[in-house]
Amino acid sequence: MERALELISEYGYLLVFFGTVIDQSGIPVFIVAGGIFVAAGLLGFWPVILLSILALVVTDIPFIFIGRYLSRRLVGNYSTGKSVRWLKNFLIVGTAIFLKSPTLFYLFSKVIPVIGKYVPVFAGFSSSRKARAVLLFSLGDVVYALVFTIGGVYLGDLFIEYSRVLAVVIALLFAVFYLLAARIYGKRIKSRMGKERSEYR
Numbered sequence: 001m002e003r004a005l006e007l008i009s010e011y012g013y014l015l016v017f018f019g020t021v022i023d024q025s026g027i028p029v030f031i032v033a034g035g036i037f038v039a040a041g042l043l044g045f046w047p048v049i050l051l052s053i054l055a056l057v058v059t060d061i062p063f064i065f066i067g068r069y070l071s072r073r074l075v076g077n078y079s080t081g082k083s084v085r086w087l088k089n090f091l092i093v094g095t096a097i098f099l100k101s102p103t104l105f106y107l108f109s110k111v112i113p114v115i116g117k118y119v120p121v122f123a124g125f126s127s128s129r130k131a132r133a134v135l136l137f138s139l140g141d142v143v144y145a146l147v148f149t150i151g152g153v154y155l156g157d158l159f160i161e162y163s164r165v166l167a168v169v170i171a172l173l174f175a176v177f178y179l180l181a182a183r184i185y186g187k188r189i190k191s192r193m194g195k196e197r198s199e200y201r
Contacts, residue, residue: 035152
């Protein structure tokens with residue numbers, strides 16, 4: 001037990017950082033674990049927060065530019081290859097979903113298991129300004145890291161025990177907010193189209 005505590009004290013920050021880089025669970029197990037280690041006095045609060053944010057940001061930025069690269073390569077590419085067509089259709093559909101409520105995805109997409117990790121690709125594939133995308137994803141990362149580190153400090157055992165249930169509940173809440181936002185977006189588009197038609201009559 002003493003050896004385990006020593007290892008956590010020595011390598012806990014690396015565990016939080018690299019675990020967060022690869023984590024796709026929606027509920028960030030390694031950030032929550034960092035909060036638990038903080039509560040146990042093994043790690044410092046602010047280093048855990050900063051490393052968690054850094055781990056999230058360093059995955060977001062490359063994915064944004066991967067999306068941008070794919071946009072340049074695939075838009076206007078009329079290859080009949082199945083893999084190219086599948087990838088292009090997947091990115092177009094994903095980007096269309098993203099653009100119906102981009103702010104919601106920028107700030108809270110990380111709570112969606114698996115898919116949330118790769119939302120920056122759709123942001124990069126879209127025509128959204130990349131500087132704005134980086135800024136808003138980073139803001140979302142700060143909120144995400146703070147909420148789950150503090151949750152780990154005060155409710156760590158509950159977060160770990162019910163992580164799957166929490167992941168499903170939070171993803172469902174995100175879906176509800178997304179559908180509401182998409183409906184409002186749809187009404188605005190219809191309203192604009194109606195105004196434009198009336199102007200041309």
